Amino acid sequence: MLHSVIAAAAEAEEAVNPLIPAIYDIIWSSFVFVVILFFFWKLVLPRMQKLLDDRAEAIEGNIAKADEAQRKAEAALEQYTAQLAAARVEAGQIREQARTDGQQIVAELREQASNDAARIMATAKTQIEAEHQAAITSLRSEVGTLALDLASGVIGESLTDDARASAIVDRFLADIESSENTAPSAGKH
Numbered sequence: 001m002l003h004s005v006i007a008a009a010a011e012a013e014e015a016v017n018p019l020i021p022a023i024y025d026i027i028w029s030s031f032v033f034v035v036i037l038f039f040f041w042k043l044v045l046p047r048m049q050k051l052l053d054d055r056a057e058a059i060e061g062n063i064a065k066a067d068e069a070q071r072k073a074e075a076a077l078e079q080y081t082a083q084l085a086a087a088r089v090e091a092g093q094i095r096e097q098a099r100t101d102g103q104q105i106v107a108e109l110r111e112q113a114s115n116d117a118a119r120i121m122a123t124a125k126t127q128i129e130a131e132h133q134a135a136i137t138s139l140r141s142e143v144g145t146l147a148l149d150l151a152s153g154v155i156g157e158s159l160t161d162d163a164r165a166s167a168i169v170d171r172f173l174a175d176i177e178s179s180e181n182t183a184p185s186a187g188k189h
Contacts, residue, residue, distance in 0.1 A: 143176075144169035 021029075147169055 140169075140173060143173065147172050 144166075
């Protein structure tokens with residue numbers, strides 16, 4: 001049996017193990033691997049590193065731009081808020097000024113209306129007084145004419161003498177006025 005084991009081992013030496021490659025394959029594969037590794041190390045890896053560095057710089061630049069834009073937006077928001085507050089204060093002042101002006105205008109209009117009313121009242125009183133005097137004058141002449149006609153009828157003679165007729169009318173009207181003045185004062189007692 002030993003003999004058969006030795007024979008099998010001898011046969012095995014001659015047979016090639018499919019899992020272990022031949023020495024020349026290992027050498028040539030190692031040489032190709034080293035060439036590819038050198039090519040990869042010198043050409044591809046630096047380009048890949050540069051590409052990654054550029055990408056990182058672009059991302060960092062975009063982040064910096066975004067931060068700057070955010071700072072500007074915050075500054076603009078603060079400025080807008082300040083302007084809005086100032087506009088509200090100014091609007092309040094304008095409203096208050098408008099109220100004050102409105103009250104002043106109302107006071108001026110009231111004063112002007114009061115002055116106009118007083119002026120109209122004075123004008124009306126003057127006009128009423130003038131109309132009263134005109135009415136008295138008109139009534140005096142009519143009463144005088146009627147009194148002369150009545151007196152002419154009672155006396156039986158014509159009173160055509162102007163001076164005499166005027167004296168009679170004046171005396172008659174004076175009697176009427178004196179009776180009017182004494183009648184109210186008698187009623188008061």
